[in-house]
Amino acid sequence: xxxRNPFELLIAVIxxxxxxxxxxxxxxxxxxxxYKTPQDFAVLSQQQLADEIKGCGLYRNKSLHIIKTCxxxxxxxxxxxxxxxxxxxxxxxxxRKTANVVLNLAFGKPTFPVDTHVYRVARRLGxxxxxxxxxxxxxxxxxxxxxERGIWHHRLIHFxxxxxxxxxxxxxxxxxxxxxxxxxxQTQTLSKEN
DNA sequence: AACTCGGGGCA
DNA sequence: TGCCCAGAGTT
Numbered sequence: 001x002x003x004r005n006p007f008e009l010l011i012a013v014i015x016x017x018x019x020x021x022x023x024x025x026x027x028x029x030x031x032x033x034x035y036k037t038p039q040d041f042a043v044l045s046q047q048q049l050a051d052e053i054k055g056c057g058l059y060r061n062k063s064l065h066i067i068k069t070c071x072x073x074x075x076x077x078x079x080x081x082x083x084x085x086x087x088x089x090x091x092x093x094x095x096r097k098t099a100n101v102v103l104n105l106a107f108g109k110p111t112f113p114v115d116t117h118v119y120r121v122a123r124r125l126g127x128x129x130x131x132x133x134x135x136x137x138x139x140x141x142x143x144x145x146x147x148e149r150g151i152w153h154h155r156l157i158h159f160x161x162x163x164x165x166x167x168x169x170x171x172x173x174x175x176x177x178x179x180x181x182x183x184x185x186q187t188q189t190l191s192k193e194n
Numbered sequence: 195a196a197c198t199c200g201g202g203g204c205a
Numbered sequence: 206t207g208c209c210c211a212g213a214g215t216t
Contacts, residue, residue, distance in 0.1 A: 017212045057201045
């Protein structure tokens with residue numbers, strides 16, 4: 001993901017929810033040429049911004065969230081992106097996962113963003129005994145050395161998308177099935193509640 | 195904790 | 206064309 005400053009990253013990550021990186025990159029490329037600061041976004045109408053980010057999914061909600069967030073950034077934070085979890089999560093359109101991504105990529109903090117792929121894979125493989133994303137986040141943070149968290153984050157997401165899928169995981173071809181408490185032998189598949 | 199939102203992607 | 210998805214917000 002390409003970004004030149006924490007603000008651009010924040011907007012890109014908000015846009016990337018329920019949407020592919022390709023769409024986000026295509027959208028932000030032109031977007032950040034026209035609008036560069038939180039103030040530039042804060043004065044847009046919802047319709048104006050919605051037109052700009054169409055293609056990124058849920059664009060009406062996102063345009064409202066982004067405008068509100070940019071107003072807060074310019075009014076309360078001097079146009080800067082806060083570098084702590086509490087303030088980031090308080091921004092409209094920013095949940096824990098988005099906040100952790102920004103903290104990690106923009107500010108170099110050792111967070112472990114938990115999306116649904118990471119959550120599912122961690123629980124199936126027994127990497128965490130937690131029942132909540134918060135607990136999984138903590139367990140993975142404890143389990144994985146700081147220097148390796150970035151690569152493991154990508155590995156888990158890729159694994160979750162390609163093999164350890166939500167509904168029909170391909171356990172038959174899984175390279176870690178022998179270590180997985182949830183893996184089903186032969187032709188059986190996982191039940192969906194796992 | 196469960197439910198809603200709602201548009202892109204893919205079967 | 207209809208089902209699935211993923212993250213944030215809501216209740």
